[in-house]
Amino acid sequence: MINLINRAGIFTLILLFAFQSCSSNSDSGDDTPVITAPTNLSVQVDVVGKTAENPNGDGSGKVKLTISATNATSYKVLINNELKELTDGNLTYEFTASGTATYPIIVSAYNGLKYVSKSTSVNVFVARKxxxxxxxxxxxxxxxxxxxxxxxxxxxxxxxxxxxxxxxxxxxxxxxxxxxxxxxxxxxxxxxxxxxxxxxxxxxxxxxxxxxxxxxxxxxxxxxxxxxxxxxxxxxxxxxxxxxxxxxxxxxxxxxxxxxxxxxxxxxxxxxxxxxxxxxxxxxxxxxxxxxxxxxxxxxxxxxxxxxxxxxxxxxxxxxxxxxxxxxxxxxxxxxxxxxxxxxxxxxxxxxxxxx
The missing domain is CATH 2.60.120.200 (Jelly Rolls)
Structure with missing residues (x-):
């Protein structure tokens, strides 16, 4: 079975992220601390069990995300229509819909209310269980x-x-x-x-x-x-x-x-x-x-x-x-x-x- 992400849902969440950032950029005075937006966002996605013979994984549906960014204090990941909030840059996620599918992923790195985002995707095979x-x-x-x-x-x-x-x-x-x-x-x-x-x-x-x-x-x-x-x-x-x-x-x-x-x-x-x-x-x-x-x-x-x-x-x-x-x-x-x-x-x- 194929389980593709609803693109309208992704777009809505991107707008939500942007709204949260824009709505909080007004400074109350000269004493407000200067917050630097994260930079150099890096996202590595590893499919568990991926080999030359099994390029989409071992059928477990598990992927591991390793995320880093300069000045980042937290992260948000939109994956398979689920929003994950992280305090560090590590996430293990398990897809459950059987079959091979391509899943888009959006990662945002935050420092306070400022953020930077990056999109990627992953091909995953999930064996029927x-x-x-x-x-x-x-x-x-x-x-x-x-x-x-x-x-x-x-x-x-x-x-x-x-x-x-x-x-x-x-x-x-x-x-x-x-x-x-x-x-x-x-x-x-x-x-x-x-x-x-x-x-x-x-x-x-x-x-x-x-x-x-x-x-x-x-x-x-x-x-x-x-x-x-x-x-x-x-x-x-x-x-x-x-x-x-x-x-x-x-x-x-x-x-x-x-x-x-x-x-x-x-x-x-x-x-x-x-x-x-x-x-x-x-x-x-x-x-x-x-x-x-x-x-x-x-x-x-x-x-x-x-x-x-x-x-x-x-x-x-x-x-x-x-x-x-x-x-x-x-x-x-x-x-x-x-x-x-x-x-x-x-x-x-x-x-x-x-x-x-």
């Missing part, structure tokens, strides 16, 4: 250090869904190396169906990377399994301002058709940001459903076959941390009519993995 996963290898209930639950009806969860979400073993369990979420037709707490919705909110979230699930989908009209991401800031900004990335949605009334969609302000509900593809035998075979997410794009795959690329930008909600959700809904606006002969169905998940 697993940052979170659940392999579902221990029988019993899901790991509570990784997963929590939404329970109840949620007034249809905004979609007129028919299920009551529970944490019961009848609806969710790990068995034989698989997570099994089972929807059951039964009268329960005023609802006609039960199922489970599990999420990593408050336990794990991430910004940019690859999220994937290996899963076998349930069978039956009205079934609606999903694997998706939701903005960590939902409790403060609400939905859809927090953003939603639907990596996998499928409905039993239209089997083997896989939907990937994005929801954001003005593009919620029947969002235009959506595409479909076909996963043959999705209810009898496991497939890998994935999204690769960066500041520039969100790319959706089934079995590593790219079928949808969404153009991301600084104006979307998709530049903050998101958490992971697995759920199995019944009916509703998207799931549609439930087969009157439906009794139960199971959504089987081999693993969930998140990479940098």
């Amino acid at each position: 697993l940052i979170w996963s659940d392999e579902f290898n221990v029988d019993g209930a899901p790991d509570t250090s990784k997963w929590g639950y939404n329970t109840g009806t949620g007034d249809g969860w905004g979609n007129n869904e028919l299920e009551y979400y529970t944490t019961r073993s009848e609806n969710v369990k790990i068995e034989g190396g698989l997570l099994k979420i089972t929807a059951i037709k039964e009268d329960y707490m005023g609802s006609k169906y039960t199922s489970t919705r599990m999420l990593t909110k408050g336990k794990f979230s991430f910004k940019y990377g690859r999220a994937e699930v290996r899963a076998k989908l349930p069978v039956g009209g009205g079934t609606w399994p999903a694997f998706w991401l939701l903005g960590d800031n939902i409790d403060t900004v609400g939905w859809p301002a927090c953003g939603e990335i639907d990596i996998l949605e499928s409905v039993g009334n239209n089997p083997d058709v896989i939907h990937s969609s994005l929801h954001s302000p003005g593009r919620s509900g029947n969002t235009p940001d959506t595409k479909t593809t076909v996963a043959t035998n999705s209810a009898t075979e496991f497939h890998i459903y994935a999204a690769e997410w960066s500041a520039e794009n969100i790319k959706f795959y089934v079995d590593d076959n790219l079928f949808y690329t969404y153009k991301n930008s600084s104006t979307t909600p998709f530049n903050e941390k998101f958490f992971v959700i697995l759920n199995f809904a019944m009916g509703g606006n998207f799931g549609g009519a439930v087969d009157p002969n439906f009794t139960r169905a199971t959504y089987e998940v081999d693993y969930v993995r998140v990479y940098n």
Whole structure:
């Protein structure tokens, strides 16, 4: 994945630096000490593990900056859209977006409120690393250090869904190396169906990377399994301002058709940001459903076959941390009519993995 710096953001920070300097140059009197602006600014950028065979580093994403300037008392470094303030001229920084990219760097050396700046850039390779996963290898209930639950009806969860979400073993369990979420037709707490919705909110979230699930989908009209991401800031900004990335949605009334969609302000509900593809035998075979997410794009795959690329930008909600959700809904606006002969169905998940 490529992770380029937003040039408008850099320009804004340069203006901020200049404003800070200009706004403080007025002398209050002849006794004001004369402050000399730094000179001879030198910036050395070393990529960790750089060799002739690996000119962009060893894949760790680490770079070391050595900065010096005459008369400098402090430094500021703008790197990867992050502003670092230093009291000396040494900084070790780790890029995390996988792939090879060119990153611009702006360094400013300060003496009081006077400064001098210099721009440079660095090419860095970051190897893909697993940052979170659940392999579902221990029988019993899901790991509570990784997963929590939404329970109840949620007034249809905004979609007129028919299920009551529970944490019961009848609806969710790990068995034989698989997570099994089972929807059951039964009268329960005023609802006609039960199922489970599990999420990593408050336990794990991430910004940019690859999220994937290996899963076998349930069978039956009205079934609606999903694997998706939701903005960590939902409790403060609400939905859809927090953003939603639907990596996998499928409905039993239209089997083997896989939907990937994005929801954001003005593009919620029947969002235009959506595409479909076909996963043959999705209810009898496991497939890998994935999204690769960066500041520039969100790319959706089934079995590593790219079928949808969404153009991301600084104006979307998709530049903050998101958490992971697995759920199995019944009916509703998207799931549609439930087969009157439906009794139960199971959504089987081999693993969930998140990479940098």
